[in-house]
Amino acid sequence: MDKQLKGTKFQFHYYFNDDSHSMDAMVRNQCEIEILSILYEIANLLDAPIKIESEAHQEGGLRDIWKLANANAGVLSVIVGVASIAIPLLPKSDSELERLQKEDLHLSIQERKLRIKILKQQVNANKVEPKMIEKMADVVNENYKIITRRSNLFKHLCAYPKVSKVGVNGLNYNGIPSAPESLILRSAFKKFVLPSHRLPIRTVDNAIIEIISPVLRQGRYKWKGIWQGQNIHFAMCDKCFIQDVLNQKMSFKSGSIIRCVLSIRSKLDHIGDIVITGYSVETVLSFGIDETPQSRVHRHQSNLEKAQGDLFASN
Numbered sequence: 372m373d374k375q376l377k378g379t380k381f382q383f384h385y386y387f388n389d390d391s392h393s394m395d396a397m398v399r400n401q402c403e404i405e406i407l408s409i410l411y412e413i414a415n416l417l418d419a420p421i422k423i424e425s426e427a428h429q430e431g432g433l434r435d436i437w438k439l440a441n442a443n444a445g446v447l448s449v450i451v452g453v454a455s456i457a458i459p460l461l462p463k464s465d466s467e468l469e470r471l472q473k474e475d476l477h478l479s480i481q482e483r484k485l486r487i488k489i490l491k492q493q494v495n496a497n498k499v500e501p502k503m504i505e506k507m508a509d510v511v512n513e514n515y516k517i518i519t520r521r522s523n524l525f526k527h528l529c530a531y532p533k534v535s536k537v538g539v540n541g542l543n544y545n546g547i548p549s550a551p552e553s554l555i556l557r558s559a560f561k562k563f564v565l566p567s568h569r570l571p572i573r574t575v576d577n578a579i580i581e582i583i584s585p586v587l588r589q590g591r592y593k594w595k596g597i598w599q600g601q602n603i604h605f606a607m608c609d610k611c612f613i614q615d616v617l618n619q620k621m622s623f624k625s626g627s628i629i630r631c632v633l634s635i636r637s638k639l640d641h642i643g644d645i646v647i648t649g650y651s652v653e654t655v656l657s658f659g660i661d662e663t664p665q666s667r668v669h670r671h672q673s674n675l676e677k678a679q680g681d682l683f684a685s686n
Contacts, residue, residue: 384538456508516643578633605650
């Protein structure tokens with residue numbers, strides 16, 4: 372690897388709509404938190420426990436510079452290079468979180484892990500290629516935490532009209548740019564902000580729930596049960612099953628279980644972690660060993676949808 376590329380410094384350059392060289396301290400601090408979090412998350416993907424030090428800021432708008440340390444120069448250079456590409460990298464679609472939840476993308480999880488593994492091997496062998504860093508940036512661009520932190524960063528900037536554009540790039544040890552600055556104009560800031568932190572609803576077929584506390588009266592009350600070893604409160608949305616319960620056709624006892632279609636609602640919190648916001652049972656397929664009438668309807672509908680999917684796939 373070229374010595375000039377072992378700079379290990381990352382620069383974030385604020386451009387202002389006036390000739391000043393200062394900005395609101397709170398806004399700058401908020402932006403710094405998001406940028407540092409992105410750098411640490413990239414390092415985490417590479418299993419590199421880095422340390423980041425702030426350098427004295429420079430003028431020319433306002434330039435924040437961070438020096439990365441505590442790992443070999445090759446790893447630090449990769450982290451800086453990936454961040455310099457990933458931060459200005461526009462989301463691939465307007466509904467980025469929905470795109471990331473698509474089933475075909477889940478199939479590529481192993482591929483993304485393989486890319487990271489290959490990059491680690493190249494770093495250890497001191498044979499990092501620019502194309503591999505670009506591929507790593509694509510992997511980073513599909514990381515929930517980095518997408519969320521980048522969204523937070525540009526949300527702060529959107530609310531601060533003094534910033535007309537920003538630039539990012541890496542610097543070598545002597546402060547000389549190792550790559551040209553990537554500029555992001557103010558008109559593009561909103562494109563990086565997630566319109567919603569809600570994730571698409573995840574559906575689990577044939578979920579087994581042990582009933583701890585059924586609801587035996589009408590009303591918007593939550594049932595309580597155990598699913599995959601954890602206690603959950605869930606809404607019972609199967610009207611036929613609710614009616615059978617109210618008509619006392621179902622007898623609950625310790626260890627009573629239902630097999631069902633379970634919907635899981637979730638969102639990303641402010642740092643990109645997934646938080647479950649609610650569970651609901653859409654269809655009860657069986658109570659104990661007894662299959663419900665709605666189970667047969669659900670199975671028929673599922674078979675139709677599968678056949679339709681196979682038809683489109685064959686075309």
